Amino acid sequence: MANLSISAVCNQQCAYCFAQDWQTASDGPAFVSLAEFTRQLDFLDRSSIDQVRLLGGEPTLHPQFIALSDLALARHKSLMIFTNGLMPKAVLEYLSALPEGRLNVMVNINEPESGASPVLARQRDTLHTLGARAHPGFNIYRQILQLDFLLPLIAETGCRPTIRLGLAHPCLSGHNRHVQPHQYAALGEKIVRFVGHAAPAGVRVEFDCGFVPCMFSEAARQALRAAQADVGWHCNPILDVDAAGRAIHCYPLAALGSLPVTADSAAGALRATFEDRTRPYRAAGIYPECAACPARATGECPGGCLAATLRRFRPAEFRVETPL
Numbered sequence: 001m002a003n004l005s006i007s008a009v010c011n012q013q014c015a016y017c018f019a020q021d022w023q024t025a026s027d028g029p030a031f032v033s034l035a036e037f038t039r040q041l042d043f044l045d046r047s048s049i050d051q052v053r054l055l056g057g058e059p060t061l062h063p064q065f066i067a068l069s070d071l072a073l074a075r076h077k078s079l080m081i082f083t084n085g086l087m088p089k090a091v092l093e094y095l096s097a098l099p100e101g102r103l104n105v106m107v108n109i110n111e112p113e114s115g116a117s118p119v120l121a122r123q124r125d126t127l128h129t130l131g132a133r134a135h136p137g138f139n140i141y142r143q144i145l146q147l148d149f150l151l152p153l154i155a156e157t158g159c160r161p162t163i164r165l166g167l168a169h170p171c172l173s174g175h176n177r178h179v180q181p182h183q184y185a186a187l188g189e190k191i192v193r194f195v196g197h198a199a200p201a202g203v204r205v206e207f208d209c210g211f212v213p214c215m216f217s218e219a220a221r222q223a224l225r226a227a228q229a230d231v232g233w234h235c236n237p238i239l240d241v242d243a244a245g246r247a248i249h250c251y252p253l254a255a256l257g258s259l260p261v262t263a264d265s266a267a268g269a270l271r272a273t274f275e276d277r278t279r280p281y282r283a284a285g286i287y288p289e290c291a292a293c294p295a296r297a298t299g300e301c302p303g304g305c306l307a308a309t310l311r312r313f314r315p316a317e318f319r320v321e322t323p324l
C-alpha cells in the first residue's frame, strides 16, 4: 500500500487535518505533474502494488485529475480516492461512469453543525451519484461523538454500506485537533454502541490505523466481532508520496523526514528504512503500561499511534477542550 498525494490544495479546513505539518513544511508543487505521476506509477509497478490510492489536499481538485486517473487505469490498476466529496462536476461524472470493480471512493464526512448543511448536501449528492463505488469515512477528533446520522445517509444514497472510522491522530506539532490516548476508552464505548446500531442496518464498520485493543473491554471486542466489524490494531509506514516524489511515513509523522522515490525505489525498502528510523520510539507505546502489556509482547498491538507516542515525550501543551 502507498498513497499518492496529488494535490496540496483543499477546499475544506478540517480542524483535525493530519496533513497540516506536511502542508506547512512542503516546498513542492501544489499539484503533481503528469510526468512525475507516471514515475510514481512505475514505482507502484516495481512494488507490485495494484491499487492507486489518491489523496491530497483534495485530490479531485487537481486540474488533470481525469488524465491522471486514466493513466492509472491504463495500467490495469484499481483506484482508491480519499475525498471530502466536494468535487468538480466533471470529475463526479467521470467517476460515476467507471466500473464499480475498479473504483473505491471514500468520502470523508464531518458531523454537520446543523441539519441543513450545504456541505453535507453536496456530499450526499456525491454518494448518491457514485452509489456502490463510494462509502463514507468519519474521523473522530473530539469526545462528543455523534455517528448515527451516517446510517440514514447510507440508506438514502444507496452507497456501499461501509463506514471507515478513523481516530484523528496528532501531527508532531500538535497543531491539529486530535484525540488523546486517555480519551480512548470512553470513545471505545461510544464506538461499540454505534457498531451495535449499524450492524442491524446492514452497515459494516472498518477501523483505520491507530486503534488499540485496550480501548475496548473484552465484552466490547466480542460485540465488535459479532457485528463483523473490520477491527485491526495497526501502525506502520503507509508511505504517502508527495507531488515532488518524496515519501513520508504518514502525514502525522511528516516532521520525521522524507525519502526520495528514485528510479529504482520500491515500497518495501522505503518502509524498512522508516521502520529502522522509528524503532527506538516503538519500544515506548502510547501509555506507560504498554511496556509490560501482553498484547504488545505477542505482537497483537504495536503500542498505538507512533505520533501519539512521540507526543508523550514532548513538553505538555496547555489546551482547553470546550464542549461544542
Ligand code: SF4
Pocket (backbone or CB within 6 Å): 212, 213, 214, 215, 285, 286, 287, 289, 290, 291, 293, 294, 295, 296, 301, 302, 303, 304
Ligand atoms: S500495547 Fe499499549 S496500547 Fe496496546 S493494548 Fe497494550 S496497553 Fe493498550
Ligand code: SF4
Pocket (backbone or CB within 6 Å): 169, 209, 210, 234, 235, 236, 237, 238, 249, 250, 251, 252, 253, 304, 305, 306, 307, 308
Ligand atoms: S503513526 Fe501510525 S497510527 Fe499514527 S497516523 Fe501514522 S500510521 Fe497511523
